Amino acid sequence: MSNRAEEVARAVLYEGYILYPYRPSSVKNQQRWNFGVVYPAGSSEGSARMQTQCLALVHSNAAELDVKISFLQLTDRTIRELDELDAELTDGPEPASHPEARAECCGKIYQSWQEGVVREIEQNHCRLDEIAVHPVRAKFSFPGSRTIEPVRDESGQLALLIVREQQDLDGSVEIFAEPLGKDLWRVTVRLENVTVNQNQPQTRDGALLRSLVSAHKILTIREAEFVSLIDPPEFSAHIAEQCKNVGTFPVLAGEEGQHDVMLSSPIILYDYPQIAPESAGDLCDGTEIDEILSLRILTLTDEEKREMRQSDERGRRILERTESLQEEQWMKLHGVLRGLRPSNEVIQ
Numbered sequence: 001m002s003n004r005a006e007e008v009a010r011a012v013l014y015e016g017y018i019l020y021p022y023r024p025s026s027v028k029n030q031q032r033w034n035f036g037v038v039y040p041a042g043s044s045e046g047s048a049r050m051q052t053q054c055l056a057l058v059h060s061n062a063a064e065l066d067v068k069i070s071f072l073q074l075t076d077r078t079i080r081e082l083d084e085l086d087a088e089l090t091d092g093p094e095p096a097s098h099p100e101a102r103a104e105c106c107g108k109i110y111q112s113w114q115e116g117v118v119r120e121i122e123q124n125h126c127r128l129d130e131i132a133v134h135p136v137r138a139k140f141s142f143p144g145s146r147t148i149e150p151v152r153d154e155s156g157q158l159a160l161l162i163v164r165e166q167q168d169l170d171g172s173v174e175i176f177a178e179p180l181g182k183d184l185w186r187v188t189v190r191l192e193n194v195t196v197n198q199n200q201p202q203t204r205d206g207a208l209l210r211s212l213v214s215a216h217k218i219l220t221i222r223e224a225e226f227v228s229l230i231d232p233p234e235f236s237a238h239i240a241e242q243c244k245n246v247g248t249f250p251v252l253a254g255e256e257g258q259h260d261v262m263l264s265s266p267i268i269l270y271d272y273p274q275i276a277p278e279s280a281g282d283l284c285d286g287t288e289i290d291e292i293l294s295l296r297i298l299t300l301t302d303e304e305k306r307e308m309r310q311s312d313e314r315g316r317r318i319l320e321r322t323e324s325l326q327e328e329q330w331m332k333l334h335g336v337l338r339g340l341r342p343s344n345e346v347i348q
Contacts, residue, residue, distance in 0.1 A: 005218055005253035005261045008273045010282070012036075012265045013070055013214050014314070017116060017284045020293055021300060022308045022315040024111045025102065031204075032114065036071070036247065036266030038171070038212040040195040045207045050191045052217055052264040053243040054250045055236055058128060058183050060223035065126040065175070067189055071215035072116035073142055073169055074208055079103050079110045080161040088158055089150055097161055105151050105159045109310045114205070115164070116213065121173060128177040128185055128224070135176035139194075144168040167209045170195045184236060185224070186243065189217055189264070216248065217264040225259035228252050228271050278332040281321050284314065291333035297322045 016035055019028045041048040056063070080097035087095035102111045121140050144167045151160035174190040195210045219226070227233065229250060232240040245264075252271040253263035263269070267286075276290070283293050297319060300308065308315045 004255060004274055005263050007275050008253065008269070009070060009216055009218055009263060009265075011275060011286075012216050012263075012267055013072065013118070014116075014282055014284050015214065015267060015286055017072075017214075018312055018315050019285045020283075020296060021304060022297070022312075022318060023304060024113050024311045025307065033072075033074075033208055033211075033213045036213065036215040037208065038071070038191060038193045038215050038247070039207050040193050040197060040210045042197060043207045043211075044202070045204055047247060048193045049246060050212075050215055050248050050266075051244060051246040052187075052189045052219070052248050052250050053245055054187055054219070054229060054262050054264075055180075055227040055232070055240060055243065056128075056177075056185050056187055056221055056224045057227060058185050058224040061129055062222075063128045063185075063224040064222055065128060065131075065177070065187060066124040066220040067122065067126065067173070067175055068218045068220075069121040069173065069189075069191060069215065070218075071119055071212040073119050073166060074211070074213055075115040075117055076165045076205075076209055077113045077115055078163045078165070079112050080163055082158060082161070085157070089148070089161075094148070095158075095161075103160055105153055109307050110151065110160060110162065111307075111311045113312060114208070115312075117166070119169075119212075121171075123173060123175055126175055128187070131175055132177045132179060132185075135174055137172065137174050139170070139172045141171075142166070142169045165209075168195060169193075169210060169212070171212060180239060182235075184227075184239065186239070187219070187221075189219065191215060191217070214266065216266060218253070219250070219262040219264065221260050221262075226252060226262045227259075230271055280325060280329055280333075281318070283318060291330075294322050294325065294330075294333065 038050050039046045039048055079100050081100050083096040123136055126136055146165045149162040150158055153159040172192045172194055176188055178186045193212055227236055229240045248264045248266055249268050250262050250264040251269050254261040256272045279290050308319050
């Protein structure tokens with residue numbers, strides 16, 4: 001699998017995870033997860049299915065496909081203050097507490113937040129001639145969980161509880177292929193959320209906890225080559241238009257000119273997307289260029305930086321990386337020209 005495709009896929013996975021100014025309390029971070037969400041069946045928020053269809057030219061009867069699906073499963077992190085000051089965690093019932101959006105203890109900020117855990121599903125060595133007759137159908141499941149982390153004050157007394165909860169998450173994958181003539185095949189990968197509604201609140205946040213978030217796929221093929229859907233060869237252009245992609249946009253990935261990897265992303269990309277080599281790291285916010293966004297981070301107040309550093313691990317890493325950039329790295333961010341070619345046009 002192409003390293004370049006993997007780099008882009010990781011960036012897509014966390015696109016929108018936390019936006020500038022990288023504080024959970026900011027308005028921009030109150031409604032997240034707008035890309036690649038596969039909701040539970042029956043949700044009013046959106047579709048329970050994501051489908052990728054693309055074309056491949058097959059060179060051998062041994063042509064086979066690998067499919068890697070990645071998404072985030074959300075963890076609901078809730079900060080709870082104790083109802084009684086002398087309460088303690090024991091093997092018995094959990095001490096009475098109430099949720100708070102934000103609390104402070106020992107000079108540190110604690111905030112309720114939705115964290116993301118990476119989940120990956122793989123189906124490898126799918127022979128095209130075999131899945132044309134017997135499609136691959138596989139189910140996957142990630143059970144729910146609940147953990148409690150105690151926070152103690154300077155005296156060692158229990159002050160807060162950090163409760164992390166995940167809901168049961170169930171899905172299915174279907175992979176099949178169809179010969180279309182002249183060695184041209186259509187490959188289909190369907191991803192579906194089959195999680196049962198367990199009387200969860202009918203809210204967007206409630207649905208997201210039972211959703212596949214930022215879902216995308218990487219398809220790798222052998223003894224065959226993928227056909228661009230953006231710029232297909234003339235003989236396959238009309239067939240490319242008939243491919244039905246739901247919630248995702250497949251493009252060629254890897255090194256330019258390579259045809260064995262397809263990245264199917266919930267964000268519209270061009271063929272052969274890449275991370276700019278000048279970039280110092282993921283900023284989770286594709287609406288800004290790296291230089292402007294990094295400079296804005298440096299203008300945050302000390303209190304804003306404190307919240308950014310203490311409330312989310314990815315936010316902390318972004319801040320620390322930005323504050324440690326050297327002069328030569330800043331110069332690289334300032335601007336690069338790519339893809340220049342001579343023009344034969346005469347300007348009148």
